[in-house]
Amino acid sequence: MGKEACLRYTSSTSLPPPLSLPLMPGFSSGGLGGEVGGPAASPPCPFRPSRFVPVSAATTFLVGSTTLFFCFTCPWLSEHVSSVIPIYNAVVFLFTLANFCMATFMDPGVFPRAEEDEDKEDDFRAPLYKTVEVKGIQVRMKWCSSCRFYRPPRCSHCSVCDNCVEDFDHHCPWVNNCIGRRNYRHFFLFLLSLTIHIMGVFGFGLLYILQHQHQLDSVHSSVTMATMCTAGLFFIPVAGLTGFHMVLVARGRTTNEQVTGKFRGGVNPFTNGCLRNVSHVLCSSQAPRYVGRWRGKQTVEVHPPFLRPPLSEAQLEAKVLDNGIQNDHHSSRSKSSLEQMESQSADAEPPPPPKPEVRYPGLPRADTEESSLLSEGPSTPSMYKYRPAYSSPQRNHTALTHPNKMIRGDSLDSPSILQSSRQASYRSEPSSLDGGSVIGLAARGGERGEGPGGSSGTGGEVAGGISGYSLGGRSYTSYPSSLVLSTGGSHSSSMRSAHTHHNTLGTLQSEGTTDTSYKSLANQTPQNGSLSYDSLLTPSESPEFESAAHELSPQKPHAPAAFPPAMTSSPPPGVRDVPLQGYTSPFLSAQMAQQREGQLLQGSASFSSPNRAYLRAFSPPSPNPPHAAHPETQHHLLHQDSRHPHLRATSSIRPLPPVSEQPSPSSPHACSPDPPVSPPLRGPSLRKSPSYTGEAGLQHKARPMGGGSLSGEGGVRVTQAPQSTSRPGLANHSTSKPVGGVKKVTGVGGTTYEISV
Amino acid sequence: RFHNLQELRHSASLANKVFLQRDYSDGTTCRFQTKFPSELESRIERPLFEDTVKRLNIYYAEAEKMGGQSYLEGCLACATAYLIFLCMETRYEKVLKKIGRYIQEQNEKIYAPRGLLITDPIERGMRVIEISIYEDRGSSGSCSGSSSTSGSSAR
Numbered sequence: 055m056g057k058e059a060c061l062r063y064t065s066s067t068s069l070p071p072p073l074s075l076p077l078m079p080g081f082s083s084g085g086l087g088g089e090v091g092g093p094a095a096s097p098p099c100p101f102r103p104s105r106f107v108p109v110s111a112a113t114t115f116l117v118g119s120t121t122l123f124f125c126f127t128c129p130w131l132s133e134h135v136s137s138v139i140p141i142y143n144a145v146v147f148l149f150t151l152a153n154f155c156m157a158t159f160m161d162p163g164v165f166p167r168a169e170e171d172e173d174k175e176d177d178f179r180a181p182l183y184k185t186v187e188v189k190g191i192q193v194r195m196k197w198c199s200s201c202r203f204y205r206p207p208r209c210s211h212c213s214v215c216d217n218c219v220e221d222f223d224h225h226c227p228w229v230n231n232c233i234g235r236r237n238y239r240h241f242f243l244f245l246l247s248l249t250i251h252i253m254g255v256f257g258f259g260l261l262y263i264l265q266h267q268h269q270l271d272s273v274h275s276s277v278t279m280a281t282m283c284t285a286g287l288f289f290i291p292v293a294g295l296t297g298f299h300m301v302l303v304a305r306g307r308t309t310n311e312q313v314t315g316k317f318r319g320g321v322n323p324f325t326n327g328c329l330r331n332v333s334h335v336l337c338s339s340q341a342p343r344y345v346g347r348w349r350g351k352q353t354v355e356v357h358p359p360f361l362r363p364p365l366s367e368a369q370l371e372a373k374v375l376d377n378g379i380q381n382d383h384h385s386s387r388s389k390s391s392l393e394q395m396e397s398q399s400a401d402a403e404p405p406p407p408p409k410p411e412v413r414y415p416g417l418p419r420a421d422t423e424e425s426s427l428l429s430e431g432p433s434t435p436s437m438y439k440y441r442p443a444y445s446s447p448q449r450n451h452t453a454l455t456h457p458n459k460m461i462r463g464d465s466l467d468s469p470s471i472l473q474s475s476r477q478a479s480y481r482s483e484p485s486s487l488d489g490g491s492v493i494g495l496a497a498r499g500g501e502r503g504e505g506p507g508g509s510s511g512t513g514g515e516v517a518g519g520i521s522g523y524s525l526g527g528r529s530y531t532s533y534p535s536s537l538v539l540s541t542g543g544s545h546s547s548s549m550r551s552a553h554t555h556h557n558t559l560g561t562l563q564s565e566g567t568t569d570t571s572y573k574s575l576a577n578q579t580p581q582n583g584s585l586s587y588d589s590l591l592t593p594s595e596s597p598e599f600e601s602a603a604h605e606l607s608p609q610k611p612h613a614p615a616a617f618p619p620a621m622t623s624s625p626p627p628g629v630r631d632v633p634l635q636g637y638t639s640p641f642l643s644a645q646m647a648q649q650r651e652g653q654l655l656q657g658s659a660s661f662s663s664p665n666r667a668y669l670r671a672f673s674p675p676s677p678n679p680p681h682a683a684h685p686e687t688q689h690h691l692l693h694q695d696s697r698h699p700h701l702r703a704t705s706s707i708r709p710l711p712p713v714s715e716q717p718s719p720s721s722p723h724a725c726s727p728d729p730p731v732s733p734p735l736r737g738p739s740l741r742k743s744p745s746y747t748g749e750a751g752l753q754h755k756a757r758p759m760g761g762g763s764l765s766g767e768g769g770v771r772v773t774q775a776p777q778s779t780s781r782p783g784l785a786n787h788s789t790s791k792p793v794g795g796v797k798k799v800t801g802v803g804g805t806t807y808e809i810s811v
Numbered sequence: 812r813f814h815n816l817q818e819l820r821h822s823a824s825l826a827n828k829v830f831l832q833r834d835y836s837d838g839t840t841c842r843f844q845t846k847f848p849s850e851l852e853s854r855i856e857r858p859l860f861e862d863t864v865k866r867l868n869i870y871y872a873e874a875e876k877m878g879g880q881s882y883l884e885g886c887l888a889c890a891t892a893y894l895i896f897l898c899m900e901t902r903y904e905k906v907l908k909k910i911g912r913y914i915q916e917q918n919e920k921i922y923a924p925r926g927l928l929i930t931d932p933i934e935r936g937m938r939v940i941e942i943s944i945y946e947d948r949g950s951s952g953s954c955s956g957s958s959s960t961s962g963s964s965a966r
Binding site: 169193340 | 837855877884889901903904924926935937
């Protein structure tokens with residue numbers, strides 16, 4: 055039996071919870087006893103002859119009875135009463151039949167299944183219901199799992215037809231069709247006309263019978279009486295249904311809504327008043343069908359190039375922040391905004407994307423810095439250029455990067471990473487990267503450093519920075535990025551890597567730090583990227599440079615993970631003293647740097663201090679050699695295969711604490727702080743020597759720190775050279791790169807430059 | 812449709828689709844939300860987009876308007892036992908054709924040059940307006956159906 059079959063399906067395709075079954079149209083039929091349940095939604099409904107029984111019966115009764123009426127009753131009526139009667143009855147019957155056919159064969163308003171791409175977003179995490187407001191009343195739209203969309207208001211899924219139907223009324227078995235938006239009018243008119251027709255047939259039959267009481271046994275009378283009985287029999291349910299629907303129409307409800315009691319005691323948002331509701335049913339234009347339409351071929355072709363709308367300022371800013379690539383421009387413009395950002399938490403910093411690998415906010419800055427440094431193209435020249443002009447380029451750079459990097463740079467500054475204005479400038483790059491992180495660092499050392507330019511100024515800054523760094527948390531947050539930055543700053547490449555890493559941690563910050571650390575090493579605080587350059591440009595010291603470069607080149611996107619005092623041989627950015635051979639031996643370069651800065655860096659700390667500084671960042675800062683900052687860079691370095699610590703740092707976003715010399719607390723950022731530390735270490739390289747005096751070596755280390763990974767080697771910063779302690783670390787670092795006269799510097803984007811020393 | 816377009820298109824690939832939902836605030840009459848989707852921010856100017864959607868809403872309101880014409884049409888249909896529908900198209904269908912032409916024109920003039928295509932909502936059951944976003948195949952290489960994130964290449 056059809057019903058059992060239907061029950062078997064009980065489909066939940068469209069109604070996930072079985073509780074919703076009662077809502078199924080099958081149940082709701084107003085008195086028509088629609089089928090229960092329905093076929094499974096997904097598979098096509100198998101041919102079930104039982105579905106056609108009611109409609110066949112209805113058709114049979116309708117047509118048959120009327121035919122009999124016309125054949126047996128009407129002739130006499132037309133002769134003896136009026137000839138209009140048959141015509142009238144014919145018209146009514148035709149009207150009934152037409153509406154019956156329309157109700158039966160017309161598409162009720164079936165929604166086509168949603169295509170896959172439409173429900174992509176809805177499928178997995180979508181709630182079962184979505185609420186919309188209709189005339190101020192909340193209406194739930196349910197997700198139809200078989201049709202794969204949220205059913206519009208008043209839409210329901212018919213299990214018999216396995217379709218979502220617009221303005222679903224009910225599924226009528228007598229017409230074997232759903233009654234929906236398109237065919238409701240026909241259904242309603244069918245009911246009306248059927249009622250009238252039944253009344254007519256019954257009435258005229260009664261008239262005939264009354265006139266033929268003495269001939270009741272004749273065929274005509276018998277047939278007429280049979281017809282009357284049929285009519286009378288169907289009149290009660292039909293009239294009842296008609297009346298029911300007349301009320302529905304007047305109230306603007308569907309059978310579904312009425313039977314499920316949706317608006318019981320509530321307000322129906324779909325009603326427009328009795329008159330309008332009636333006119334809507336009867337006078338509105340035929341709604342279009344959605345399925346089975348002839349689809350014209352899409353004749354419009356889409357060919358690139360595509361026009362793009364001009365970006366508004368806000369969009370540009372957002373874009374810049376997001377992409378980083380345009381950061382340069384933006385950053386320079388948005389210095390003020392950056393400053394504002396400073397005040398916010400690190401989280402507020404715009405660039406750092408959730409996914410480190412996606413964006414390299416710091417990178418752009420690094421690029422900027424780098425580009426500024428390397429206006430000529432190859433990093434080397436500019437780096438060299440940078441170094442000698444230790445102060446001047448830095449200043450310029452500072453100014454240049456300041457806007458953007460301000461934030462970062464500031465942070466770097468505070469950790470004294472900004473040993474020189476140049477450093478500061480570099481820092482600014484990273485700072486911009488980490489924006490928010492910088493905020494923590496109230497000490498916009500970088501900025502300050504930038505202002506005064508000159509190493510002295512920066513040195514002061516550095517000192518302040520260091521102290522600021524020691525402030526700890528605040529600076530710490532910013533530092534990591536700044537450290538990283540500084541570390542990476544030394545090379546553009548490192549910046550990039552730092553950026554990469556940086557992202558994870560707010561690389562921006564670390565980058566800045568790395569830069570600074572490098573800077574400190576190189577007496578400036580190059581941003582991550584610039585760090586590399588910085589190291590390359592280690593003032594006057596090609597070895598340092600090489601080492602820095604060395605560090606830079608390998609730049610492995612070292613996740614800031616290095617942050618922990620994983621002193622990966624992060625050669626202090628300022629490994630100017632020690633030329634980095636390629637990138638591989640940040641430590642080596644650090645060593646060299648140390649050697650160079652032996653005099654400068656008093657503390658072996660350069661190596662150790664960075665570590666320490668870095669460690670300090672994590673733990674109470676111990677007045678380690680200024681290179682404390684470097685530990686981070688060292689980490690980076692180590693991590694990155696003894697690449698230039700800051701390089702890595704940048705990627706790892708390890709805000710190297712301005713470990714530089716200062717036992718500054720932010721040692722974890724060692725990387726970045728390093729730079730500030732280094733100034734004194736390297737003398738030339740570390741502008742900010744004052745604070746980091748003696749930590750030149752450390753500074754170097756600090757610089758590269760950017761990514762703690764660098765620091766691994768006990769803070770063997772490249773600049774550690776001068777630092778005895780760092781030596782060992784340096785040694786570690788320097789493993790990778792040959793001390794050949796070639797330094798590898800990783801540039802932005804991972805390109806590696808080989809700089810022959 | 813997508814496949815048809817793919818055949819036609821040789822240098823652009825479907826990157827993403829944006830769906831403008833219906834605005835049910837005024838009942839079940841056909842209206843679409845004019846909210847500017849974020850995915851289109853970089854592809855088309857907001858006024859152009861809003862103009863298109865508003866005009867579509869106007870057309871749909873005109874189609875569903877219950878006026879003299881629709882009433883007469885109904886009466887005529889009843890009188891002819893709906894046989895009139897065999898030779899005459901309903902008012903709604905007429906407006907739908909006008910809408911189709913309008914969308915085609917908008918596509919040609921405004922959206923296709925920007926790498927966008929509007930799909931007639933009637934094909935989606937008038938539930939959504941689907942806007943397909945295309946990317947330059949050379950640049951993003953996004954595959955159809957996937958949201959384009961040129962960021963991936965940006966990296």
